[in-house]
Amino acid sequence: MTTLTVNGTEYPLDLADPRVTLLDALRDRLDLTGTKKGCDQGACGACTVLCDGRRILSCLTLAAQCDGREITTIEGLESHPMQDAFVRHDAFQCGYCTSGQIMSAVALLGENRAGTDADIREYMSGNLCRCGAYSNIVAAVREVARHA
Amino acid sequence: MTTIQQPRILGAGVDRVDGPLKVTGQARYPNDVNLPGMAYAAVVRSTIPSGRITRIDTTAAGKSPGVLEVITHENADHLGEAPATFIKNPQPPLQDDVIRYYGQYVAVVVADTQQNATAAAGLIEVDYDRHEAILDPHDPRAERIKDPWGEDTAWGDVRTALKRAPVMIDQTYTTSENTNNPLGLFTTLASWDGDTLTLHDSNQWPNMIQQVVAAMFGLPRDAVRVLTPFVGGGFGAGLRCWSHIPLAVMAARHVGRPVKLELTRPEMFTGLGHRTSSINWIRLGATRDGRLTAIEHESLTTLPLDGDEYEPCSSVSTWSYASPNVTARDQQVRLNIPWTNFMRAPGDAQGNFALESAIDELAWEVGLDPLEIRLLNYAEVDPKTGRPWSSNALRQCLEVGAQRFGWSNRNPEIGSMRDGHELVGYGVAGVSFFWYQQPCSATVIVRGDGSAYIRSAVTDIGTGTYTIMAQLAAGLLGLEVDQVEMQLGDSSMPVGTAAGGSGLTAALGSAVHDACGRLIKKFVELAGTDPFSPLADVPFGDVEVSEGRLFRKGEPTRGESLARILAVHGLTELSAESTSTPNSADQMGMTPAGARGARFVEVRVDEDLGRVRVARIVTVNDGGRILNEKLARSQILGGTVGGVGMALFEDTVTDKDTGRIANATFGDYLIPVNADIPDVHVEFVGEPDAFNPIGVKGVGEIGLVGVAAAIANGIFHATGKRMRSLPITMDAVMD
Numbered sequence: 001m002t003t004l005t006v007n008g009t010e011y012p013l014d015l016a017d018p019r020v021t022l023l024d025a026l027r028d029r030l031d032l033t034g035t036k037k038g039c040d041q042g043a044c045g046a047c048t049v050l051c052d053g054r055r056i057l058s059c060l061t062l063a064a065q066c067d068g069r070e071i072t073t074i075e076g077l078e079s080h081p082m083q084d085a086f087v088r089h090d091a092f093q094c095g096y097c098t099s100g101q102i103m104s105a106v107a108l109l110g111e112n113r114a115g116t117d118a119d120i121r122e123y124m125s126g127n128l129c130r131c132g133a134y135s136n137i138v139a140a141v142r143e144v145a146r147h148a
Numbered sequence: 149m150t151t152i153q154q155p156r157i158l159g160a161g162v163d164r165v166d167g168p169l170k171v172t173g174q175a176r177y178p179n180d181v182n183l184p185g186m187a188y189a190a191v192v193r194s195t196i197p198s199g200r201i202t203r204i205d206t207t208a209a210g211k212s213p214g215v216l217e218v219i220t221h222e223n224a225d226h227l228g229e230a231p232a233t234f235i236k237n238p239q240p241p242l243q244d245d246v247i248r249y250y251g252q253y254v255a256v257v258v259a260d261t262q263q264n265a266t267a268a269a270g271l272i273e274v275d276y277d278r279h280e281a282i283l284d285p286h287d288p289r290a291e292r293i294k295d296p297w298g299e300d301t302a303w304g305d306v307r308t309a310l311k312r313a314p315v316m317i318d319q320t321y322t323t324s325e326n327t328n329n330p331l332g333l334f335t336t337l338a339s340w341d342g343d344t345l346t347l348h349d350s351n352q353w354p355n356m357i358q359q360v361v362a363a364m365f366g367l368p369r370d371a372v373r374v375l376t377p378f379v380g381g382g383f384g385a386g387l388r389c390w391s392h393i394p395l396a397v398m399a400a401r402h403v404g405r406p407v408k409l410e411l412t413r414p415e416m417f418t419g420l421g422h423r424t425s426s427i428n429w430i431r432l433g434a435t436r437d438g439r440l441t442a443i444e445h446e447s448l449t450t451l452p453l454d455g456d457e458y459e460p461c462s463s464v465s466t467w468s469y470a471s472p473n474v475t476a477r478d479q480q481v482r483l484n485i486p487w488t489n490f491m492r493a494p495g496d497a498q499g500n501f502a503l504e505s506a507i508d509e510l511a512w513e514v515g516l517d518p519l520e521i522r523l524l525n526y527a528e529v530d531p532k533t534g535r536p537w538s539s540n541a542l543r544q545c546l547e548v549g550a551q552r553f554g555w556s557n558r559n560p561e562i563g564s565m566r567d568g569h570e571l572v573g574y575g576v577a578g579v580s581f582f583w584y585q586q587p588c589s590a591t592v593i594v595r596g597d598g599s600a601y602i603r604s605a606v607t608d609i610g611t612g613t614y615t616i617m618a619q620l621a622a623g624l625l626g627l628e629v630d631q632v633e634m635q636l637g638d639s640s641m642p643v644g645t646a647a648g649g650s651g652l653t654a655a656l657g658s659a660v661h662d663a664c665g666r667l668i669k670k671f672v673e674l675a676g677t678d679p680f681s682p683l684a685d686v687p688f689g690d691v692e693v694s695e696g697r698l699f700r701k702g703e704p705t706r707g708e709s710l711a712r713i714l715a716v717h718g719l720t721e722l723s724a725e726s727t728s729t730p731n732s733a734d735q736m737g738m739t740p741a742g743a744r745g746a747r748f749v750e751v752r753v754d755e756d757l758g759r760v761r762v763a764r765i766v767t768v769n770d771g772g773r774i775l776n777e778k779l780a781r782s783q784i785l786g787g788t789v790g791g792v793g794m795a796l797f798e799d800t801v802t803d804k805d806t807g808r809i810a811n812a813t814f815g816d817y818l819i820p821v822n823a824d825i826p827d828v829h830v831e832f833v834g835e836p837d838a839f840n841p842i843g844v845k846g847v848g849e850i851g852l853v854g855v856a857a858a859i860a861n862g863i864f865h866a867t868g869k870r871m872r873s874l875p876i877t878m879d880a881v882m883d
Binding site: 017019020024027028031032033034035036037038039040041043044046073074075077083084086087088090092093094095096097098099102120121122124125126127128129130131132133134135136137138 | 163164166167168169170171172173174175176177179180182261262263264267329330331332333378379380381382383410412413609610611612778779781782783785786787788789790813814815819820821822823824825827828
């Protein structure tokens with residue numbers, strides 16, 4: 001038995017199948033579908049979650065590796081100002097990459113990498129947005145970073 | 149037909165109404181739906197581009213843990229023919245042993261978990277009798293289709309005009325294959341209940357999926373329900389009923405459980421179509437002062453063996469500039485490739501790159517400013533028919549854009565604007581986008597509490613349909629935006645059209661506009677039957693609506709609320725339905741003009757490395773009336789990013805020996821990331837378009853068009869090197 005701690009709740013999980021990624025465990029076993037699968041290859045960032053406060057790609061992380069760690073998903077954010085800023089700046093269109101973008105952006109604040117627009121662009125570049133909302137994502141992150 | 153007052157809220161940049169769901173992870177996309185007892189499917193794809201299956205061994209897969217079923221062409225259900233819906237749909241999968249392209253589905257495995265299904269799929273052995281494949285558009289054996297849509301166009305005498313032209317540009321421009329790659333993995337979750345079927349499915353047109361699946365499985369249409377409240381992007385990929393959909397339906401029937409089939413990213417490259425490559429031959433004839441005397445534009449694009457595609461690249465040359473002599477012809481060539489399909493601005497994206505590059509070449513040839521030559525040859529009226537445009541603010545796009553960009557600061561000399569080791573170039577392109585509209589139905593309902601909702605079986609693929617239709621109806625019914633809910637994404641609603649061709653807002657908006665008018669009329673008539681109503685004797689034409697109340701024009705106190713009228717008559721709600729159809733150009737005496745636009749870009753070219761960086765972009769567009777400035781701006785921003793991708797990165801590479809797509813991952817198929825996109829200034833100009841009652845043109849695609857040409861033209865200004873092939877890579881710049 002593995003224990004996944006997600007958003008402060010402990011979920012005992014039978015991981016007889018060691019191939020289960022953290023992403024699939026969240027989506028298929030815990031029905032926490034806010035975290036998205038865009039490539040399953042670590043290239044798009046849609047599955048970004050926080051692990052002990054650091055952003056990780058849940059598709060490249062096995063669920064079994066997360067025993068005893070604190071996972072935070074989009075469902076675990078409690079009205080974070082980043083969410084509100086994303087809405088007001090229209091920092092998404094289809095919304096599919098949004099959970100990952102927001103988790104990345106929230107982590108970015110803690111990494112002290114949101115000081116300039118160039119930094120925001122660079123350190124948000126692991127999160128693809130095919131709808132092309134990048135300028136609005138920068139605007140949302142910039143605003144929250146300034147008021148942080 | 150209605151005299152309801154001018155809407156108050158239209159145009160306001162209100163926040164996306166589905167925003168809160170999307171930033172909290174609560175919006176449920178098709179692959180987010182989990183049903184009790186659900187099984188998972190994984191597909192197996194062909195590893196040759198042409199031939200026949202001689203043996204397919206599923207023994208090991210069938211014995212693999214958790215496997216419930218393996219389906220190949222040997223045990224697949226015989227399905228009915230897929231009907232064409234505006235355009236062809238792939239015929240049902242697994243019906244024979246013939247392989248037509250690399251990546252074609254040859255088997256589907258169903259298991260209790262995704263991990264077990266995927267593992268078992270890898271155990272299936274397939275032997276093939278491989279036939280020689282045709283993969284090169286220039287292969288003489290390939291079937292060529294001339295004038296595929298009967299739209300080849302000619303007026304004047306291009307041959308003579310070119311012969312006599314003092315100046316001629318004669319060049320070939322090519323664009324590569326691009327793959328739509330919406331971020332959401334396309335998923336079908338099929339669930340049977342007796343003889344009825346429910347699909348949670350990623351698409352842009354639920355009624356199309358419903359129609360095709362019903363035909364394939366021999367069901368009445370209303371036995372199939374397609375649900376798509378959210379979809380993780382489409383860009384055209386969701387406009388056909390792709391083969392994974394019937395596969396999931398067949399699999400669910402075989403195992404008697406709901407089956408989820410979620411494509412992987414590599415499968416998204418072969419299973420949902422892609423933008424065709426194109427070759428464009430352009431000849432321009434002009435006077436020495438740069439006035440066009442002839443345009444000849446021919447294109448060649450690609451087709452799969454058994455599909456069709458509407459990709460008229462040359463058509464932009466029939467409406468973009470005034471020229472007395474024009475010929476536009478398109479050809480297609482059939483290859484052993486996965487389906488070509490619509491991708492944001494099909495045909496226009498490629499054709500515009502060619503035409504706007506050629507116009508730029510002509511400007512340099514005759515020594516004119518690239519902006520000036522576009523204004524000099526401006527199409528004041530439809531050059532083909534001489535009819536007036538329904539609206540056309542291209543001139544304003546160019547002039548306003550030039551001002552915002554600071555075009556006048558441009559030093560015309562090549563390579564003259566240097567900044568350190570970077571060569572700076574300014575590029576411009578004009579855009580004249582096609583017009584498109586299809587019939588669409590909607591019902592508008594006012595509830596007993598005075599709030600309203602709209603129903604139509606359309607999708608909001610991120611374009612903002614949920615929001616702008618609520619705004620539109622709120623304005624027409626005199627309600628606040630948050631009092632109106634747009635319900636969509638369910639095939640059982642009034643028949644909706646596709647979210648495609650930048651045509652949904654005009655189609656759906658016209659239906660909503662008309663339905664709101666009919667609904668107000670119903671309310672007025674209802675009030676007229678109540679002798680105590682303050683509106684009892686007021687004719688429909690004299691009624692205004694505001695703040696949820698109907699009242700006599702100029703007498704706000706003489707009226708009553710929609711809620712009260714319903715209550716007096718013991719009704720819980722009142723509704724009106726309408727179906728919009730596009731107006732006729734003949735009857736209107738005008739040519740419907742799609743959106744218009746101008747692109748101004750500053751590129752920076754690293755002199756030593758050939759690296760191209762886009763430093764800033766100004767994009768000015770005429771989209772007719774803009775229903776929501778914030779969301780329309782986002783459409784243009786998104787299109788711009790797509791345009792940068794097309795210009796500098798995107799290239800679906802097919803291995804010329806095997807027909808395999810060699811870069812079918814996000815690690816290898818490059819799309820722009822955040823750091824690739826500079827400051828983008830977006831502005832709208834123009835006026836409400838005259839061709840539909842709500843005055844919109846649709847802005848979903850135009851943002852992409854012209855970006856590639858402007859970048860290429862900027863690179864020429866910076867380096868003196870003419871980029872005639874997309875994407876523009878470092879090696880081409882250094883060559």
